[in-house]
Amino acid sequence: MTEGARLPAAARAIVRGDRIALARTITAVENGDSSADRVVRSLYARSGRAPVVGLAGPLGVGKSSLVSALVGRLRALGKTVGVIGVDPSSPFTGGSVLGDRIRLERRPDDDGVFFRSMASRGAAGGVAAATREVSRLLDAAGFDIVLVETVGSGQVDVAIRDIASTSIVVVVPHLGDEVQTLKAGLFEIADIFCVNKVDLPGAEVAKRDLAELVALGGGPSGWAPPVVGTSTVVPTGIDELWEAVVAHEGFLDSSGERTRGERARLSSEIVGLASDRIGRDLTRRLEAEPSLRRLLDDVVSRRIDPRTAADRLVHGSRRAR
Amino acid sequence: MTEGARLPAAARAIVRGDRIALARTITAVENGDSSADRVVRSLYARSGRAPVVGLAGPLGVGKSSLVSALVGRLRALGKTVGVIGVDPSSPFTGGSVLGDRIRLERRPDDDGVFFRSMASRGAAGGVAAATREVSRLLDAAGFDIVLVETVGSGQVDVAIRDIASTSIVVVVPHLGDEVQTLKAGLFEIADIFCVNKVDLPGAEVAKRDLAELVALGGGPSGWAPPVVGTSTVVPTGIDELWEAVVAHEGFLDSSGERTRGERARLSSEIVGLASDRIGRDLTRRLEAEPSLRRLLDDVVSRRIDPRTAADRLVHGSRRAR
Numbered sequence: 001m002t003e004g005a006r007l008p009a010a011a012r013a014i015v016r017g018d019r020i021a022l023a024r025t026i027t028a029v030e031n032g033d034s035s036a037d038r039v040v041r042s043l044y045a046r047s048g049r050a051p052v053v054g055l056a057g058p059l060g061v062g063k064s065s066l067v068s069a070l071v072g073r074l075r076a077l078g079k080t081v082g083v084i085g086v087d088p089s090s091p092f093t094g095g096s097v098l099g100d101r102i103r104l105e106r107r108p109d110d111d112g113v114f115f116r117s118m119a120s121r122g123a124a125g126g127v128a129a130a131t132r133e134v135s136r137l138l139d140a141a142g143f144d145i146v147l148v149e150t151v152g153s154g155q156v157d158v159a160i161r162d163i164a165s166t167s168i169v170v171v172v173p174h175l176g177d178e179v180q181t182l183k184a185g186l187f188e189i190a191d192i193f194c195v196n197k198v199d200l201p202g203a204e205v206a207k208r209d210l211a212e213l214v215a216l217g218g219g220p221s222g223w224a225p226p227v228v229g230t231s232t233v234v235p236t237g238i239d240e241l242w243e244a245v246v247a248h249e250g251f252l253d254s255s256g257e258r259t260r261g262e263r264a265r266l267s268s269e270i271v272g273l274a275s276d277r278i279g280r281d282l283t284r285r286l287e288a289e290p291s292l293r294r295l296l297d298d299v300v301s302r303r304i305d306p307r308t309a310a311d312r313l314v315h316g317s318r319r320a321r
Numbered sequence: 322m323t324e325g326a327r328l329p330a331a332a333r334a335i336v337r338g339d340r341i342a343l344a345r346t347i348t349a350v351e352n353g354d355s356s357a358d359r360v361v362r363s364l365y366a367r368s369g370r371a372p373v374v375g376l377a378g379p380l381g382v383g384k385s386s387l388v389s390a391l392v393g394r395l396r397a398l399g400k401t402v403g404v405i406g407v408d409p410s411s412p413f414t415g416g417s418v419l420g421d422r423i424r425l426e427r428r429p430d431d432d433g434v435f436f437r438s439m440a441s442r443g444a445a446g447g448v449a450a451a452t453r454e455v456s457r458l459l460d461a462a463g464f465d466i467v468l469v470e471t472v473g474s475g476q477v478d479v480a481i482r483d484i485a486s487t488s489i490v491v492v493v494p495h496l497g498d499e500v501q502t503l504k505a506g507l508f509e510i511a512d513i514f515c516v517n518k519v520d521l522p523g524a525e526v527a528k529r530d531l532a533e534l535v536a537l538g539g540g541p542s543g544w545a546p547p548v549v550g551t552s553t554v555v556p557t558g559i560d561e562l563w564e565a566v567v568a569h570e571g572f573l574d575s576s577g578e579r580t581r582g583e584r585a586r587l588s589s590e591i592v593g594l595a596s597d598r599i600g601r602d603l604t605r606r607l608e609a610e611p612s613l614r615r616l617l618d619d620v621v622s623r624r625i626d627p628r629t630a631a632d633r634l635v636h637g638s639r640r641a642r
Contacts, residue, residue, distance in 0.1 A: 037628065044626030259621070266620050266627060267607050273631035275600035282592045299587050300580070305365030306587060307358065310594035 011039045014141050015046065019114060022141050029133050030118055040133050047136035048262075050082075051249050052146045054164030055194075056186055061172045062196045065232040066241075067149050071113055073238050079145055082138030085117035086131055086150045114143065128159035129272060135163060161189040162265055165258065166248045168241070170194045171210070173202035187213065190225045192244045198229035198236060223251050282313055292316070332360045335462050336367065340435060343462050350454050351439055361454050368457035369583075371403075372570050375469045375485030376515075377507055382491045383517045386553040387562075388470050392434055394559050400466055403459030406438035407452055407471045435464065449480035450593060456484060482510040483586055486579065487569045489562070491515045492531070494523035508534065511546045513565045519550035519557060544572050603634055613637070 013021035028036035053070075055063045067083060074081050118131055135146045150160055160167050169190035193210050195203055210227045217225075226244050230237035252258035286292045295312060298304040334342035349357035374391075376384045388404060395402050439452055456467045471481055481488050490511035514531050516524055531548045538546075547565050551558035573579035607613045616633060619625040 041626045041628050044628075045623045048623055263617065263621050267604065267617055269627050270617070270620065270630045270634060271600050271603045271607065273627060274603055274634040275596045277631065277635050278599050279592050279596035282595055283588065286588050286592065296584065296588055296591070299591065300584050302366045302369055305362045306590050306594060307362050307365075309591045310598065313591060313595040314598050 007042050008038045011042045011140075014039070014043065014137065017111075017142065019111070022114070022137060023116070025137060026116055026118075026134050029130050029137070032130075040137070043137060043140040046140040048139065050135075050139040050143055050146050051166060051245070052135050052139075052148060052164045053245055054148045054150070054160035054167045055170055056150045056160045056167060056189065057170035057194075061170045062232060063149050063170050066170060066194070066196055066230060066238075067147055069230075069232045069235065069238045070147060070242065073242055074145055075110065075112060077242075080112040080143045081145050081147060082114045082135075082141070082143035083116065083147045083149065084131055084134055084138070085115070086127060086148060114138065114141075128162050129269070129276075131159075132163045132269065162268065165252060165261070166191045166245050168192045168194050168245070170196050171206065172197045173200045173206040187217070191223065191248045192241070193225055193227040194241055195227060195229045197231060197233070199231045199234050203229055221257055222255060223248065223257070286313075328363050329359045332363045332461075335360070335364065335458065338432075338463065340432070343435070343458060344437070346458060347437055347439075347455050350451050350458070353451075361458070364458060364461040367461040369460065371460040371464055371467050372487060372566070373456050373460075373467045373469060373485045374566055375471070375481035375488045376491055377471045377481045377488060377510065378491035378515075382493045383553060384470050384491050387491060387515070387517055387551060387559075388468055390551075390553045390556065390559045391468060391563065394563055395466055396431065396433060398563075401433040401464045402466050402468060403435045403456075403462065403464035404437065404468045404470065405452055405455055405459070406436070407448060407469060435459065435462075449483050450590070450597075452480075453484045453590065483589065486573060486582070487512045487566050489513045489515050489566070491517050492527065493518045494521045494527040508538070512544065512569045513562070514546055514548040515558075515562055516548060516550045518552055518554070520552045520555050524550055542578055543576060544569065544578070607634075 007015065010021050010025055014025060025036050025039050027033075029040060055067060057063055064085070067085075071081050071083065116134065118127065118134060131148060135148060138146045148160060148164055167189050169186050169192070171193070173195060193214070195206050195210065197203070198207075207227050207229055214225050214227065226247075228237055228241045228244050230241055232238075252261070286296050292313070295304065295309050299306055299309045328336070331342050331346055335346060346357050346360050348354075350361060376388060378384055385406070388406075392402050392404065437455065439448060439455060452469060456469060459467045469481060469485055488510050490507050490513070492514070494516060514535070516527050516531065518524070519528075528548050528550055535546050535548065547568075549558055549562045549565050551562055553559075573582070607617050613634070616625065616630050620627055620630045
């Protein structure tokens with residue numbers, strides 16, 4: 001039980017508003033460092049309050065500028081904001097892409113905003129899991145709203161659905177390849193469509209096309225994603241975009257979708273964590289235990305096929321336990 | 322043991338060269354249909370012969386035309402070729418992107434070529450696993466070479482390393498955003514770099530830049546990825562590209578890297594298959610078993626955090642087995 005446990009010192013510091021403690025714990029989560037473990041566990045009970053708003057969409061549609069504009073709007077409304085930029089860095093070197101690209105206004109003098117970029121090392125599941133935990137840390141640290149921006153890399157974009165309570169899919173008027181991207185999974189994750197750069201030609205057509213696609217969709221949840229036009233060059237539609245988020249968050253509560261969604265997300269999170277641990281354990285044993293080494297040898301020499309080897313691993317793990 | 326088992330009828334048909342049986346089995350693998358299970362298991366022993374050559378790189382660099390040119394070259398050399406196009410379709414609707422885009426010359430009268438596109442439903446792991454099995458089916462069906470083309474979606478591109486014996490990373494002279502893509506994991510998977518569209522300005526600079534990056538890299542395996550310039554408009558460099566593949570395949574054999582790589586890939590494949598099965602089982606039990614339903618309830622109500630719930634699931638699964 002988390003509730004009764006006394007908070008570790010770092011967790012108390014985070015709750016108190018210590019940004020250095022927060023940044024350190026986030027780094028530890030990002031690196032899969034076990035030093036964050038107690039902090040993450042103990043702060044879970046204090047999360048679940050802040051809406052988590054995800055922005056997904058292809059590279060170059062202006063998500064970072066939009067996040068900046070949203071932050072400005074939220075600060076004007078007196079809300080504090082934690083921002084996570086999810087960064088498709090190299091799974092091998094850990095080199096950062098977003099490092100070169102971040103255009104967020106960092107507002108160093110404003111304690112009501114916290115920016116952090118996270119590298120998407122390895123599998124999409126890994127960064128989704130870490131981002132989920134970091135968004136909870138920001139929530140527990142007291143930020144009213146958490147914004148999560150992805151950097152336009154397919155699977156990570158789609159994973160935003162497993163993290164955010166409201167997902168905004170951002171496109172630009174001149175679709176074309178973006179239609180491909182939408183087909184590649186983004187369409188289904190949108191709670192709100194945002195046509196950014198509405199100052200460009202073709203904006204009305206793009207909005208109408210999207211609205212028609214939405215009308216065709218008609219998901220089972222009873223929420224029809226609105227299509228909002230925005231611009232950060234000539235500031236346009238930012239209020240409307242935020243109103244759409246508020247409306248969707250209200251819908252989640254009134255419809256019962258929040259609990260249903262949360263339960264499904266938590267189930268998949270718990271199973272993901274458990275499967276990862278079991279998988280790491282199996283990988284280790286496949287080299288360490290003589291009988292499992294022989295099993296792998298037999299697959300390499302093609303005496304046993306991988307599916308059969310996996311069957312034995314699953315059964316063997318049942319017996320061994 | 323696979324070796325002694327009598328082949329199921331569909332497997333015998335595939336080995337005999339029956340393309341309809343092959344296509345049916347591939348569809349079943351793609352859909353995760355259990356009807357393919359015995360066929361896939363039984364044909365594993367007949368795979369491991371054909372080089373599997375992967376082509377990865379951003380959208381629009383001309384991978385499909387390059388595949389087409391390679392197929393032409395290989396047919397001229399008297400080699401038969403199986404081609405798999407991995408398609409970042411929607412994980413939700415299964416809608417195909419590549420369906421609209423495929424520009425491969427299909428050569429309907431040539432029995433020595435077989436084209437197939439595969440949808441990347443859901444997680445990158447899913448499509449990688451299915452593509453790996455399909456490449457083995459093509460191998461068992463007798464094709465001399467298997468080509469795998471990805472359609473430029475980050476994680477799937479990187480997953481090519483888990484499938485191909487030789488990975489070609491394709492870029493175009495005007496880098497820019499492609500540098501980002503390279504940093505996002507493609508650089509490390511390249512056994513060969515291909516600068517396609519060398520008829521465009523900047524080709525020599527791009528080749529030199531890549532060669533410098535390669536010189537800086539110097540991986541531990543002892544293979545320095547060559548940089549080959551190609552064009553399919555004014556056919557250029559296709560022979561050289563194929564020669565680079567042959568050289569890399571030779572290096573794999575002479576250095577012992579083939580066995581090392583194969584062993585690592587098979588280990589991760591077997592663990593992936595086993596973890597998936599265990600994960601599916603856990604997901605089911607989390608709703609079906611009263612004690613696990615209560616565990617999930619406690620996480621939803623924030624009395625227990627997800628990491629602690631995952632711990633109990635791992636231990637519980639040990640006890641239950």
